[in-house]
Amino acid sequence: MSKVLLQVKGLEKTHHQGEMSLTIFKDVSLSISAGEIVALVGPSGAGKSTLLQMVGLLDKPTDGQVFIDGQNVSELNDHNRTLLRRKKLGFVYQFHFLQPEFSAVENVMIPQMIAGVSKDQAWKNVEPLLVRLGLGHRFDHRPARLSGGEQQRVAIARALANNPSILLADEPTGNLDPKTAGEVFNLLIEQSKSSGIGALIATHNMDLAQKMDRILVMDQGMLKEV
Numbered sequence: 001m002s003k004v005l006l007q008v009k010g011l012e013k014t015h016h017q018g019e020m021s022l023t024i025f026k027d028v029s030l031s032i033s034a035g036e037i038v039a040l041v042g043p044s045g046a047g048k049s050t051l052l053q054m055v056g057l058l059d060k061p062t063d064g065q066v067f068i069d070g071q072n073v074s075e076l077n078d079h080n081r082t083l084l085r086r087k088k089l090g091f092v093y094q095f096h097f098l099q100p101e102f103s104a105v106e107n108v109m110i111p112q113m114i115a116g117v118s119k120d121q122a123w124k125n126v127e128p129l130l131v132r133l134g135l136g137h138r139f140d141h142r143p144a145r146l147s148g149g150e151q152q153r154v155a156i157a158r159a160l161a162n163n164p165s166i167l168l169a170d171e172p173t174g175n176l177d178p179k180t181a182g183e184v185f186n187l188l189i190e191q192s193k194s195s196g197i198g199a200l201i202a203t204h205n206m207d208l209a210q211k212m213d214r215i216l217v218m219d220q221g222m223l224k225e226v
Helices: 048-055 078-088 104-114 119-132 148-160 178-195
Strands: 004-017 020-033 037-041 063-068 089-093 166-170 198-202 214-219 222-225
Touching: 004 048, 004 198, 020 048, 020 063, 020 198, 020 222, 037 048, 037 178, 048 166, 048 198, 078 089, 089 148, 104 119, 104 148, 119 148, 148 166, 148 178, 166 178, 178 198
Parallel strands: 037 198, 037 214, 089 166, 166 198
Antiparallel strands: 004 020, 004 063, 214 222
């Protein structure tokens, strides 16, 4: 049986402003195992991005617990949350957020060097990763010289550079045309599976969602599996 990499128990997020309160979701529980790719779908505003932020340690829940690789991260201080996020999590967003002044290789090397990897070792790690993602001929190209699909592949490489346990993706193909979206999605799944990563991918594209191992639906503050 595959190791459980991500477990969420009774998660709730409520915003308070004066006497007003708005509950985004409540009693959300889920688990994702190594090599498992899970789709997160639901209407806009349902709380998908908020849930990813909770799981990704970018925001704190009002209630509930998050376990990453068996560790309860709910009570970690900000410094330790940052360290864990850097070591265990990879993020891919709808927009690539690449640094425009750096090449494809440099954009993928930087997260590793921030994590303490030497420049030489970062280069050795990046080269085969970009080749696998079909970017062997684009090493020295800055984002402005890359197509949308190539930019997003660099973003995927950046997310995978530190060998995370869990990949979180928020509409990773939402800014691409259907053909390119399919190609990028297939690469994302292939790399996640081959690395034994557990992935939670928010998407509005049901064709892509149906290619994943499971589908979770967020609607009216509740999460259910279909």
